[in-house]
Amino acid sequence: MTVTEHPIAEHAPGADRGVLPRVIQGGMGVGVSGHRLAAAVARTGQLGVVSGVALDLLLARRLQRGDADGSLRRALSRFPDQGMVRRALDRYLVPGGITAGTPFRPVPRLGLRDNRQRTELTVLGNFVEVFLAKEGHTGPVGINYLEKIQLATPAATYGAMLAGVDYVLMGAGIPAEIPALLDALAEHRPGEVSVTVEGSAAGQRHTASLDPAELLSGAHAPLYRPRFLAIVSASVLAQYLHRSPATRPDGFVVEGPLAGGHSAPPRGRMRLDDCGEPVYGVRDAVDSATIAALGLPFWLAGGCATPEALARAEAEGATGIQAGTVFALCAESGLEPAVKRRLLAQATDGSLRVRNDPLASPTGFPFKVADGPGSPALRSLEERPRLCDLGYLRTPYLKGNGAVGYRCPAEPVDDYVRKGGAVEDTEGRHCLCNGLLSAIGLGQTRADGYAEPPLVTLGQTLDFLARLRERHPDGYTAGQVVEHLLGERW
Structure with a gap:
């Protein structure tokens, strides 16, 4: 079946792709910024963003839960190759859902060797998430990837583009090859990115690639080429990416160390404070004037979830702001409701602490972990059996x-x-990998009955909550966040 026979054009156009958003909703965690949240933000005219991490796994586990509302199958029915869809449904769909305590069926792990099943599931997972985020409105939708997860990038990006994604955002690395990848995939040409393999000799190159012609048969109309926003934490990286048309993004998200998830380590020698967290100094501050001089739109991120922060950013020449944590705690986020209620209660009574842990992440980047009384994040590694069965953050080595x-x-x-x-x-x-999945209700249950505890990441600035909780004591929506940030009803 060809793309022509299965049109998806109704999901391609935004209301006006020439209008830049003032607010970008951050692409958070695994499934925290899912299609429901991104759609709610996009309906306000601001940029709703889905997390692009592990969408193959999310699709597989949600199908095993039974797809009770039929939304996954509705999205899959619009995919241009129904043979590919049937293979995924045959393997993972469990009518009525698996029984409580039943382990999820595994998906193929990322690797350099070709694996058709893995590629198809990655393409489908990204297509479904973007399709559902864009369904029923014409607002802009983006997808956020980690540069660290290079092995999934070509297939994931192609799946999102088949669904008409408007923006691709990427951080946690140097995303110099993404503009060329988007150019190629928009024309259904083979695309690739370099894969870092520890121990490789100088000049030895490894790649992850995708040839759309080998994936989908038939004739294909060109896809919309999404805007690419590089997430940077240093002016020098922005200048490096800007210097060549081949690496130049369409804009930047300039992320400070207060932002949730991964953050860049301090420049120079790593120093820790009395609480064991990295110390950031003057060298780590990004000069907005330097970024503005590059002539591309940019958004400031990290502790920016207030109307005053938006006004300051625009005064410094920014197009607007990116906000994450404020959306992570809203009604439409993918966090488990019980986890969300606990975090909001702890934030309100002052017992919530977000620690920038220099060791927690296998990537080597500092990572924000939300701790509070009773938080599973406080469990020692000895209490969780060491196991790497998902492997999204594994490092290839020679x-x-x-x-x-x-x-x-x-x-x-x-x-x-x-x-x-x-x-x-x-x-x-x-x-x-396992902790973040548990936080959205898709944690694995082991054969021996062990259930993975949730791990939550948030930003380190929660000053937005006081006003929002005063206005909305029982919780707030994504639309109310946008209203709060813009200082007006959208």
Whole structure:
């Protein structure tokens, strides 16, 4: 079946793709910024963003839950290759859903070797999330990827583009190859990105690629080429990306160290404060004037969820702001309702603490972990059996025989060391993949009955909550967040 036979054009156009949003809703965690939240923000005319991390896994687990409202199958019915859809449904759809306590069926892990099933599931997962986010309105929708997860990037991006995504955002690395990837995939040409493989010789290149012609048969009309926003934390990176048309994005999100999720480590030698958190200094501040001089639109992020922050950003030449945590705690976010209620209560009574943990993430980047009384994030690694069964944050490395292997500092210590990793790199590491999935209600239950505890990431500035809770003591919606930020009803 061809794209022509299965048109998706009704999801392609935004109300006006030439109008830039003043507010970008951050792409948070795994499924926290899902299609429901992104759609709610996009309906206000601001940029709603879905997280593009592990959407293959989310689709597979939601199908195993039974797809009770039929939304997944409705989106899949609009995909241009129904043979691919049937294969995914046959493998993962469980009518009525799996029974409580039944482990989810696994999905193929990311790797350099071709795996048709993995590629198809990645394309479908990204298509579904963007399709549902764009359904029923003409507001702009974006998708947020981590540069660290290079192995999934071509297939994930193509799936999102097939659904008409308006923006692609990427951080946690140097996304220099994304403009060329978008150009190629928009014309259904082969696209690729470099994959960092530890131990490779100078000049030795590994790539993750996708050839749309091998994935979809038939003739294909060109796809909309989404705008690309590079998420940066240093002016020098923005200048580097801007210097060549081949690497130049369409704009920047300039993220400070207070933003949730991963953040760049401080420049220079890592210093920790008395609480064991990284100390940021003058060298880590981004000069808005330097960014503005590049002549591209930019948005400031990190502690910006107030109308005053928006006004300051615009006064500094920014197009607007990106806000994450304020949306993570709204009614439409993907966080489990019980987890969300606990976080809001702790934030209100002052017991919630968001720690910028320099060790928690297997990536080596500092990572914000929300802690409070009774928070599972406080459990020691000894209380959670070490296991890396999802592997989105694994690092490829070159084995002695020249083959590529994969290791994660959060896997069993003996396994990591056997693969050539340093034992000290395993200290304090958390399994973010499993913990973040549990926070949205899709955590794994092991065969022995062990259930993965939730792990939540938020930003370190919660000063927006007082006004929102005063106006909306029983919780607030994404539309009310936009109203709060713009200082007016949208």
